[in-house]
Amino acid sequence: xxxxxxxxxxxxxxxxxxxxxxxxxxxxxxxxxxxxxxxxxxxxxxxxxxxxxxxxxxxxxxxxxxxxxxxxxxxxxxxxxxxxxx
Amino acid sequence: xxxxxxxxxxxxxxxxxxxxxxxxxxxxxxxxxxxxxxxxxxxxxxxxxxxxxxxxxxxxxxxxxxxxxxxxxxxxxxxxxxxxxxxxxxxxxxxxxxxxxxxxxxxxxxxxxxxxxxxxxxxxxxxxxxxxxxxxxxxxxxxxxxxxxxxxxxxxxxxxxxxxxxxxxxxxxxxxxxxxxxxxxxxxxxxxxxxxxxxxxxxxxxxxxxxxxxxxxxxxxxxxxxxxxxxxxxxxxxxxxxxxxxxxxxxxxxxxxxxxxxxxxxxxxxxxxxxxxxxxxxxxxxxxxxxxxxxxxxxxxxxxxxxxxxxxxxxxxxxxxxxxxxxxxxxxxxxxxxxxxxxxxxxxxxxxxxxxxxxxxxxxxxxxxxxxxxxxxxxxxxxxxxxxxxxxxxxxxxxxxxxxxxxxxxxxxxxxxxxxxxxxxxxxxxxxxxxxxxxxxxxxxxxxxxxxxxxxxxxxxxxxxxxxxxxxxxxxxxxxxxxxxxxxxxxxxxxxxxxxxxxxxxxxxxxxxxxxxxxxxxxxxxxxxxxxxxxxxxxxxxxxxxxxxxxxxxxxxxxxxxxxxxxxxxxxxxxxxxxxxxxxxxxxxxxxxxxxxx
Numbered sequence: 298x299x300x301x302x303x304x305x306x307x308x309x310x311x312x313x314x315x316x317x318x319x320x321x322x323x324x325x326x327x328x329x330x331x332x333x334x335x336x337x338x339x340x341x342x343x344x345x346x347x348x349x350x351x352x353x354x355x356x357x358x359x360x361x362x363x364x365x366x367x368x369x370x371x372x373x374x375x376x377x378x379x380x381x382x383x
Numbered sequence: 384x385x386x387x388x389x390x391x392x393x394x395x396x397x398x399x400x401x402x403x404x405x406x407x408x409x410x411x412x413x414x415x416x417x418x419x420x421x422x423x424x425x426x427x428x429x430x431x432x433x434x435x436x437x438x439x440x441x442x443x444x445x446x447x448x449x450x451x452x453x454x455x456x457x458x459x460x461x462x463x464x465x466x467x468x469x470x471x472x473x474x475x476x477x478x479x480x481x482x483x484x485x486x487x488x489x490x491x492x493x494x495x496x497x498x499x500x501x502x503x504x505x506x507x508x509x510x511x512x513x514x515x516x517x518x519x520x521x522x523x524x525x526x527x528x529x530x531x532x533x534x535x536x537x538x539x540x541x542x543x544x545x546x547x548x549x550x551x552x553x554x555x556x557x558x559x560x561x562x563x564x565x566x567x568x569x570x571x572x573x574x575x576x577x578x579x580x581x582x583x584x585x586x587x588x589x590x591x592x593x594x595x596x597x598x599x600x601x602x603x604x605x606x607x608x609x610x611x612x613x614x615x616x617x618x619x620x621x622x623x624x625x626x627x628x629x630x631x632x633x634x635x636x637x638x639x640x641x642x643x644x645x646x647x648x649x650x651x652x653x654x655x656x657x658x659x660x661x662x663x664x665x666x667x668x669x670x671x672x673x674x675x676x677x678x679x680x681x682x683x684x685x686x687x688x689x690x691x692x693x694x695x696x697x698x699x700x701x702x703x704x705x706x707x708x709x710x711x712x713x714x715x716x717x718x719x720x721x722x723x724x725x726x727x728x729x730x731x732x733x734x735x736x737x738x739x740x741x742x743x744x745x746x747x748x749x750x751x752x753x754x755x756x757x758x759x760x761x762x763x764x765x766x767x768x769x770x771x772x773x774x775x776x777x778x779x780x781x782x783x784x785x786x787x788x789x790x791x792x793x794x795x796x797x798x799x800x801x802x803x804x805x806x807x808x809x810x811x812x813x814x815x816x817x818x819x820x821x822x823x824x825x826x827x828x829x830x831x832x833x834x835x836x837x838x839x840x841x842x843x844x845x846x847x848x849x850x851x852x853x854x855x856x857x858x859x860x861x862x863x864x865x866x867x868x869x870x871x872x873x874x875x876x877x878x879x880x881x882x883x884x885x886x887x888x889x890x891x892x893x894x895x896x897x898x899x900x901x902x903x904x905x906x907x908x909x910x911x912x913x914x915x916x917x918x919x920x921x922x923x924x925x926x927x928x929x930x931x932x933x934x935x936x937x938x939x940x941x942x943x944x945x946x947x948x949x950x951x952x953x954x955x956x957x958x959x960x961x962x963x964x965x966x967x968x969x970x971x972x973x974x975x976x977x978x979x980x981x
Binding site: 308313319331333336344345346347349350351357365366368369380381382383 | 449454457460461464465467468469471472473476590593594595602603604605606607609621623624627630631634635656657658661662664665668669672675676679881967970971972973974
């Protein structure tokens with residue numbers, strides 16, 4: 298019982314760590330590269346404009362897709378590792 | 384065959400398809416009706432979610448918003464997609480594990496409070512009803528433009544079709560119709576975009592074409608666009624934004640609002656397993672991205688096309704933009720598509736300086752006034768409604784008439800699929816959360832099905848009525864829907880999963896605080912209950928607190944909700960053990976059954 302409980306809480310903290318990491322990337326591409334850090338990236342040209350503009354209109358969306366699939370894949374592995382899958 | 388006959392053929396064929404699906408996917412049980420039996424494949428569900436999510440606004444208006452706002456309006460692109468990341472990680476899998484039918488179900492059980500459930504039901508209904516008005520009017524506009532029926536008749540036809548598959552099929556009928564609607568709308572959106580990208584850049588993939596070379600001028604498309612709009616006094620298309628705080632908060636509001644909208648969340652109750660809910664959110668975003676990555680290309684290319692239609696001399700390599708601006712097109716020689724849209728009143732022309740030419744520039748820019756005067760211009764003579772860009776695209780690119788028919792079917796599909804999802808969220812809140820959970824818990828399954836169908840029919844009638852008599856504030860209500868979803872529902876759901884300490888009092892206080900703060904801020908600037916003229920402060924950036932627009936306040940409302948909920952929970956008793964066990968159980972996929980109402 299105690300084992301089961303510590304196993305479950307280890308699973309949950311692994312999940313929370315994973316979420317935190319993914320959210321950092323999520324914020325970095327959208328609020329970071331596309332908005333707040335755009336002036337810093339202005340020197341990197343992309344197709345007639347700068348990298349920040351590309352992140353705002355395409356890069357962030359592509360990264361979002363990557364994040365969700367990465368999270369789903371990682372969580373499936375965690376489900377198996379901790380024996381908590383369906 | 385005339386254009387009208389072709390449009391009729393395309394729209395009629397798509398309707399026949401939806402009705403066929405409705406007959407095939409009749410709902411036999413409440414489980415069928417609320418969660419499509421709980422057996423929808425994650426990819427199928429992703430596609431249905433994409434259609435559910437992409438409304439008439441995404442299909443018709445977004446490219447226009449991007450075309451007019453350029454970089455500044457990237458907020459819509461990021462906000463309406465980034466919400467899926469938080470949905471996939473913070474809500475969808477756990478709510479699926481919880482395994483009930485509706486969003487208020489979770490809030491009511493987790494916070495062991497009828498008040499919390501009731502607040503959730505009210506938030507859900509207000510958010511969904513305000514959102515559905517726009518869908519009905521959007522469908523009405525598409526009908527009247529393409530099928531030459533009056534707006535009123537268009538709205539009634541749309542209501543009748545939705546009635547057929549939503550009332551009989553419930554979530555099951557809606558899901559499979561949405562899959563068909565997604566396919567119709569994505570094809571309709573992509574084909575004209577591909578042709579325009581080919582014409583302008585020689586690259587058939589719009590999202591790449593946007594960042595490649597403009598064939599006729601030999602410079603990058605976006606550089607060319609910046610030069611052209613700059614020569615006419617407009618802001619550079621790619622220009623940076625000064626008020627970054629507001630831009631961040633607006634994007635965040637759209638993201639948390641997206642994640643908190645009930646009609647999107649309930650889609651994740653339909654998949655068989657918790658892991659499927661995670662995958663499904665990814666697939667939903669893939670299908671959404673197919674349109675959202677094309678939209679900025681459509682926006683920038685349509686803007687350039689529009690400018691070079693008015694100023695043909697600006698199309699190729701331009702030595703002197705001043706003299707090119709003098710060679711504006713003669714009104715008498717305007718292209719056919721301008722004539723067509725003039726008839727609808729969405730493009731208007733007034734020859735202010737009586738030179739017979741169309742001058743189209745930014746006459747609101749004080750720095751440009753001297754240049755305009757030197758050129759003999761006396762005001763911008765053309766007004767173009769942003770919403771026509773996507774609809775006029777096939778005509779601008781000289782595409783065959785069947786593409787126009789496809790666009791008609793696509794626009795109507797986008798409006799109907801979103802309307803159906805919203806109507807299901809409303810009717811399940813009424814029949815399941817109000818009638819079954821609060822008024823008559825002993826209702827039989829058959830009785831609940833009947834109640835669900837009646838409330839669905841009632842919701843359709845209400846939406847139709849509001850579509851026919853749109854309140855003057857229809858445009859502002861979208862902000863309201865996102866504000867409510869983001870400031871009240873999203874934080875309550877997230878805290879319910881990630882904190883065991885937040886209790887009934889904390890959740891109710893937090894939801895109300897977030898909701899009221901957001902409403903007060905919106906009403907202060909947009910008018911009390913949106914009644915024009917009753918706003919306490921003029922809606923201008925100078926008046927906004929810290930430069931935060933009322934549309935961006937949802938994110939602040941969400942923060943208030945979190946803060947109040949934690950503070951009140953700390954000061955009051957811990958949730959009982961069985962609630963803490965419930966929180967524990969939603970965190971682990973093990974032992975999830977299909978969604979149930981009991």
